[in-house]
Every structure is written in structure tokens, then in C-alpha cells.
Amino acid sequence: MTRKQKRLSVIAGGLAFMAAATRLTFYALGQKASYFYMPADLTLASTQPGQRIRLGGLVEKGTVTRGEGATVAFSVTDTQKSVKVTYVGILPDLFREEQGVITEGTFGPDSVFVADSVLAKHDERYMPKDVADGLKAKGVWQESKGK
Template sequence: MTRKQKRLSVIAGALFFLGAATTLTFVALGQKASYFYMPSDLKTASVEPGQRIRLGGLVAKGSIVHGKGAEIAFGVTDDKDTVKVTYTGILPDLFREGQGVVTEGSFRSDGEFVADSVLAKHDERYMPKEVAEGLKEKGVWQPD
């Protein structure tokens, strides 16, 4: 092998390695992506049962129901539609009716949203970016 052939083989090997690393990164990120929806967006979206999504809005007034143990059910609303959410675990301290919330999880085949994490706002003026933008588009939430 000449010096030129060795150099070309090293460059080809490096390009192959970089291509493989890039491909694996995009595949891994694609599998972890979860899309953000407001309750009224779900009417037009094609969300499959078991597909991970983020559901955001306001905790519907009068919708919080405590179940057995750490199980809780509540509604997420954008004042146009409401989605029933069930969650098992400890809720954030600032979780309450009328406050902004983002839940992550998936729909079961019966249409119920099962959350595996619940994120709530952390001070009086903060609203999660996706929730604030979605509520502003719907004309529901107005910043101070």
C-alpha cells in the first residue's frame, strides 16, 4: 500500500465512523421525541395509543379526584376541550386547579391519558412556554 492509499483509507474510515455516529444519534433522538399538544389540538391530531406526547394546559376546576394510594385523576383544559388524565405518584407542591401544567405520557386504547410525569408552574408569573403559547393562540391566557 502506498502512502496515498493509506491516507485515503484513514480518511474513509473516519468518514464512515462519523456517519455511523450521526445516524445513531438521530435514531436515538427520534425515538425519544414527544410532541406537545393542547386538549383542543387532539381533535385534529393523529395520536396513536401508546405514542408518547406532552399534554399541556390548565388544571380544570373541580376535576381533581384522589384515588387509592398515590393515584390521582384530573382534567387538563384549554377552556375549549378537556382531557382526563390519570397519574400515579407524587404531584408537585404547586399543583392546583387553574394553574398551568404539562404532563408527559400516552393514551391507552380506551382513550384515557396516563401520565408518567407532571410538571407544574413554579411561581405566580411563570407559565411553561408551550402552554403559554398554546393558550395565547386560543385566546384563553393573557400575560400580566
């Protein structure tokens, strides 16, 4: 092998390695992607069973029920449609009815959203951006006038 051929083979091997690493990285990121939906945006066509999504909205008043152990059931609404959610775990301290929430998980076979994480709003003026944008687009949520 000549010196030029060795150099070209090393460059080709490096490019092949970089292409494989890039492809694996994008594949892994695609598997972890979860799309954000409001309850009114959900249709059977928009989500496949087992697909991870983020569901955001307001915790519907009067729907929070505590089951055995750390099981909690509640509904997330955008005032047009509600989605029943179950969660097993400790809820954030600021979780309460009529407050902004984002849940992440999948739909079960009974069309109940099974959340594996729940994020609640963080202070009196904070609303998760995706939730606030969705509620603003529907004309439901308005920014508080204050400080």
C-alpha cells in the same frame, strides 16, 4: 498498499464511523422526542397509540380525584376541550386546580392520557411558554399586569 492508499482507507474508515455515529444519535433523539399539544389540538389522526406527547393546559376545576396510593386523576383543559389524565406518583407542590400544567406520557386504550411526569407552574407569574402561547392563541389566557 501504497502510502496514499493507506491514508485514503483511514480517511474513509473515519468518515464511515462518523456517519454511523451521527445516524445512531439522530435515531436515539427521534425516539425520545415528544410533541406538545393542547387538548383542542388532539385528534385521533395527530397521535398514534403509544406515541409520547406533552399535553398542556389548565387543570380543570373539580376534576382532581385521588385514588389508591399515589394515583391521581384529573382533567387538563384549554376551555374548549378537556382530556382525562391519570398519574401515579407524587404531584408537584404547586399543583392545583385552574393552574397551568404540562403532562408527559401516552394515551391508553381507553383514550385516557397516562402521564409519567407532571410539571406545574412555578410561581404566581410563571406559565410554561408552550401552554401560555396556546392559551393566548385561543384568547383564553392573558398576561397579568403587575411588577
